Amino acid sequence: MHSRLKLGVNVDHVATVRQARGTDYPSPVAAAELCMASGAESITMHLREDRRHIQDADVLALSALNHIPLNLEMAATEEMTGIALKVRPQEVCLVPEKRQELTTEGGLDVAGRKEYFRTVVNRLTEAGVRVSLFITHDAAPLEAATDVGAPVVELHTGAYCDAIGGDRDRELEALIAGARDAHERGLQVNAGHGINLNNLPGVLEIPWMDTLNIGHSLVARAVMIGLPEAVREMRAAMDAYRGGRS
Ligand code: PXP
Numbered sequence: 001m002h003s004r005l006k007l008g009v010n011v012d013h014v015a016t017v018r019q020a021r022g023t024d025y026p027s028p029v030a031a032a033e034l035c036m037a038s039g040a041e042s043i044t045m046h047l048r049e050d051r052r053h054i055q056d057a058d059v060l061a062l063s064a065l066n067h068i069p070l071n072l073e074m075a076a077t078e079e080m081t082g083i084a085l086k087v088r089p090q091e092v093c094l095v096p097e098k099r100q101e102l103t104t105e106g107g108l109d110v111a112g113r114k115e116y117f118r119t120v121v122n123r124l125t126e127a128g129v130r131v132s133l134f135i136t137h138d139a140a141p142l143e144a145a146t147d148v149g150a151p152v153v154e155l156h157t158g159a160y161c162d163a164i165g166g167d168r169d170r171e172l173e174a175l176i177a178g179a180r181d182a183h184e185r186g187l188q189v190n191a192g193h194g195i196n197l198n199n200l201p202g203v204l205e206i207p208w209m210d211t212l213n214i215g216h217s218l219v220a221r222a223v224m225i226g227l228p229e230a231v232r233e234m235r236a237a238m239d240a241y242r243g244g245r246s
Contacts (some may be wrong), residue, residue, distance in 0.1 A: 006041040010215025015053035029061045063087045075230035076120045092133040107136035110144035118148040137178025146185045154190040161194030172202050183208035184227045
């Protein structure tokens, strides 16, 4: 019997809209409350080195809300580790980060920097933070994730979600094999990146999954579902017009 697949919502792109105008809305923390009230089980915030969307204050504000499990996504740098040790979110997902990228591109090279990751994982674990490593489904990072003592891996679904035709089938088979391998190693299996309603059925073929972390497609869909209501609201407010001051 499998347990219920959990949904973690990434609210980064709520902050993207806010940062585009330098306003104090929309608030990713208020969005997190809405997501939790609608069936999400946790909230992800990616505090990027360049602070392009989520800000330090967002992480602090969300972490102060004890009823919302926070998965802090971050690069494994000294600066970010320091912030995570101060904030102590329920979970930290370590990701590779490049300044120029539009979004997280590949998986972490855990095998190439095992000692370094072992130290970061240990420091966070000792502070009571559950550490997840964002990796591809290949054997080397899975083996390295086990070696460095991370209890959780998040499998990168981006290549599957972006692929078409036969490549897509091959990517899915590889994800399925990777999830089995991770489970046999005793790792909790999460997955994320690029998931939307169209590619979700394939993702649901992956065994042993605990949590799916989904962001961009949910915010994009929210715009389309929410715009009619937002326009109706504005239209109704404008109907208060009585010709202005004479
Ligand atoms: N998981 C990780 C580790 C990510 O880097 C991202 C993107 O920030 C996501 C999940 C969510 O991806 P998307 O926004 O494409 O749903």
